[in-house]
Structure formats: C-alpha cells, structure tokens
Amino acid sequence: MQSMTYRRGGGSSRAVSASVVDLIDPAGLMVKRIESLRTHAWEVELAAHGIDSASLNASSVQLEATCADLNVLDVASELFDADVKAVASSRSKDDAGLLTVDGWSQTALITGIEPSYDPPGPAKYALTVALLDGLWHKRDDVQHFWSDALQPGLDLDYPHDYPHDYMPTTRNASVVNDAVSPMPFELVVYGPVSQPAIIIGVNRYELHMDIPSGSYVTVNSVEGQRSIVMTAENGDTTNVFDKGERGSGINGGSYIFQPLPAGKHQVQWNGFGFDLTVIQERSTPSWWT
Known part of the structure; x- marks a missing residue:
C-alpha cells in the first residue's frame, strides 16, 4: 500500500478546513493494514441450477490505526462527522466522502472512532468505515x-x-x-x-x-x-x-x-x-x- 486517503464529501460544512485526510501519515493518522477492506462476499440469489442474481452491497468494516498528533485526529473527526450529517440530512450518497487506496476508490463514511489507548505515546483506535458502493473503482x-x-x-x-x-x-x-x-x-x-x-x-x-x-x-x-x-x-x-x-x-x-x-x-x-x-x-x- 503506497497511499490511502479520505476525501471530504460535497455536502460537508465549509467551516471544516481540511479537504483530504492522509490515512497513512506516520506523523498523523496511520492505518497499517487493510485486510478488512479486502473482505467481501457476493450476495447471491440461488436458482434451481445456478444463480438468478449477484451483487456486492454496502458494508461496514473496521481499520486499526494510530495517531501521533491528536490535533490531526481532531480535525479529521470534524470532517468525518460533517460528512455523516450531510448524508443523513440529504439522504444522498453524493454527499459522502471518498476512500482511495492506491488509486482504487469507493464512496465511504467514517462512522465511528473507538480509542483503545490514549497518550502518553501515539493514540491507538479503530475506525469504523461504511463502504457505500460495494465495488471499488479505478x-x-x-x-x-x-x-x-x-x-x-x-x-x-x-x-x-x-x-x-x-x-x-x-x-x-x-x-x-x-x-x-x-x-x-x-x-x-x-x-x-x-x-x-x-x-x-x-x-x-x-x-x-x-x-x-x-x-x-x-x-x-x-x-x-x-x-x-x-x-x-x-x-x-x-x-x-x-x-x-x-x-x-x-x-x-x-x-x-x-x-x-x-x-x-x-x-x-x-x-x-x-x-x-x-x-x-x-x-x-x-x-x-
């Protein structure tokens, strides 16, 4: 993994200064493993001797991460919250953010942050990520x-x-x-x-x-x-x-x-x-x- 970012959604508050959050920044937020992003299962409807349909639906996963600078986490949290509120208000996926991993992107929201360790030392936490498209695009x-x-x-x-x-x-x-x-x-x-x-x-x-x-x-x-x-x-x-x-x-x-x-x-x-x-x-x- 060379790059991983979360880009602010179109409906986020203009008061939020950041537009892109780097998710593999050693001096800021750092997600080290992405196995959960690779986990998937097709929703299939079985037929007599095959399937009638197959789809990849929205899902929720968790990413383990650390943060060396809590100011970065504060700004990012405000951005994440703004996008969730915008989508909840508009009922439109167009207001969600965009998660990108080495050029592969999917509409997404960061819906939760669960800390497991606070300073001194880098904070440890889990990001809950809602993947809204089911598919990744490049x-x-x-x-x-x-x-x-x-x-x-x-x-x-x-x-x-x-x-x-x-x-x-x-x-x-x-x-x-x-x-x-x-x-x-x-x-x-x-x-x-x-x-x-x-x-x-x-x-x-x-x-x-x-x-x-x-x-x-x-x-x-x-x-x-x-x-x-x-x-x-x-x-x-x-x-x-x-x-x-x-x-x-x-x-x-x-x-x-x-x-x-x-x-x-x-x-x-x-x-x-x-x-x-x-x-x-x-x-x-x-x-x-």
Whole structure:
C-alpha cells in the first residue's frame, strides 16, 4: 500500500478546513493494514441450477490505526462527522466522502472512532468505515479520439472532375478495455456537434441534442452514479440526462450506458472529437496495493 486517503464529501460544512485526510501519515493518522477492506462476499440469489442474481452491497468494516498528533485526529473527526450529517440530512450518497487506496476508490463514511489507548505515546483506535458502493473503482488512462478538424486528410477530394470521389479515409481507431469483463466508462463529447453518435463494437452511444462550440457533454455510466451533464464554455452546467438514447436497454444495441466490452473494438464516429475513460471495477482494491 503506497497511499490511502479520505476525501471530504460535497455536502460537508465549509467551516471544516481540511479537504483530504492522509490515512497513512506516520506523523498523523496511520492505518497499517487493510485486510478488512479486502473482505467481501457476493450476495447471491440461488436458482434451481445456478444463480438468478449477484451483487456486492454496502458494508461496514473496521481499520486499526494510530495517531501521533491528536490535533490531526481532531480535525479529521470534524470532517468525518460533517460528512455523516450531510448524508443523513440529504439522504444522498453524493454527499459522502471518498476512500482511495492506491488509486482504487469507493464512496465511504467514517462512522465511528473507538480509542483503545490514549497518550502518553501515539493514540491507538479503530475506525469504523461504511463502504457505500460495494465495488471499488479505478480510472484507466484517457483514450482520445480527435475531431476531423484535427485530422487533416480524412476527406481528400480527387483532383479531377470525375462523377465520383474517393471515400473518406478510414480512421482505424479502436477502444481498448483491458479488463476480462465489460466495464463502465466516462465519455466526454466536445462541440460543436448535432446529434452525436459513436458506435463501439455492436452498440451505438447516441445523444439527442446539439452541443455548441466550446461546450462538452460528460456521460458517466457507473451504476449508482449515472449522469449526463453539459458544461458550457463559461463553466455553467446543465443536466441533460434525458438526452441519452436508451433504446430497449442493456444489450439492445443502442444504449447510452452500455458497459464497454472487454478487449479491443473498432470505433466509428463522424466529425466531432471525444474522450473515453474505462472505469475498472473490482470487489477489492488490487491485491498488489
């Protein structure tokens, strides 16, 4: 484990000065082992000769820790409490914090601190952590797909007046998902473009809207976090969730939130530019952390 942090939730009180708590700081809070974060069990519904469903639900675990500076613990405790209150008030997971272990993240709350030893010497205690997503996520590198304006030569005309022209050059672009199963993604589509559509594998990802020059639309397909938001040139945001094509739903061939299939798949689009980020999902942080 190289890094472990708790990031303040969006609904926390602005009076709380800290925004990120380092959880493996030898001079402050120090969590030394994370076996409890790796402990998991799928909730399965058995069928006659298999299972009807499987899910990883929210859970509560404990982390043993020490703290060499009680001022750090005081500030962190205020942050933890503020996030719990915010979620209890709003009933929204969006106000919770984010626990990150070597790049693997999950929405979380620190719901309890149980001391077992007070000074002199570093304080010892147990943190009770509510893991709210069930799954851990990590973003892969962004895959860029440029607009035609940034790819000269795609639509060269034949230099003589024949009744036919050459077809546009094939981009030969592919999306890569290195995981062994389909994964969610973040898609950013840049304007100007009208009714943008992207075909990856056998699925069509389409937005029924115009995106002006200087604006972009971000699609997040993570279960429980799904959103479609347009950001204007001046930074203003607009919820355009209803503009994504749903078709007949997952595996129907035209679904805006269709998970990206594993492997390498050809991409087809026309004119505009976009970025795509595969978001890896695991039941635990990587065992190599």
